[in-house]
Amino acid sequence: MENQPISKEQVIELLKDYNWMINEIARERQLLPYIGGKLTSTYGSEATMPKADHGPTDPVYREVERREEKSKYCQKLEAKVAYIQSGIPYIKEEREIVVLECMLDGLSMIKISYHLGLSRRNVYNIRERIAENMLQNAQFAHFAQTLQQDKVKA
Template structure:
């Protein structure tokens, strides 16, 4: 009897296993020639069981090539989030400019806010708290984006840099594979190499250029 998978596991194995499977046909529609249906309709596959067993083995040995560390998983999440983080930074900057906080210095209540008195004090304080919250969120997002951008600059190989740029733009894996002229399996290998390097560059001490 096959294992019952969670929604998160199904999404993961469709991407990681089906994406590398020679039985997958990628194009306008993603078709599994083994199951004779759309890959998005697959909920169980013997190859998922094999991958799950291998993953359990790799998790016991983090030096194996397929193992993913916590830092690598964090990098993958940040790569997925990169497009909307950039959009959110632009939105927050525009909002802060509109409400008059400015972006040229550190905002401080004592230094820049008027001293409110009487019935308007509460509304002024609420506005100040709102501005502080926006500013704090902006700084957090900018730090994440800048950290990822800085690590990306250390990638010397043009093809890998192109893959990373496409990932940071939110492009789909099959589109990227066609763009750089490689199979989806090879693209997954390149992505894993990139994620491992970025994890070390952004969160680890073992830093070196990738080529």
């Protein structure tokens, strides 16, 4: 797949998913306090001895693989969250800030429209402007490229 820039629809999707991604990252960090590195160290003559072939039938090996996959998944979510977080300071209009904060807190567009006393269409238009502002900022190029690379790998 070619390296295409992130689209406005993808930014909107990230905004909608932000709240659950934060919750999932927190949950994963709690369940996997140790990520990366070797689980055990060997020293002395034991380090030079032949090791058993740990294949797919070894339960410890499968658990290590499962944790490694969870770690990669968590890193992917963290990159997406970092993209949105890096764009927050560039939203300047007061209504956009309120809509953005409500979205990041997990409120639906209907609840946001009730909260602000605006029509749903107006709230959707504000959301579109937020996504456009995030895309227009040149400092997002690195994050967008990282997200695109993760998409290609997946």
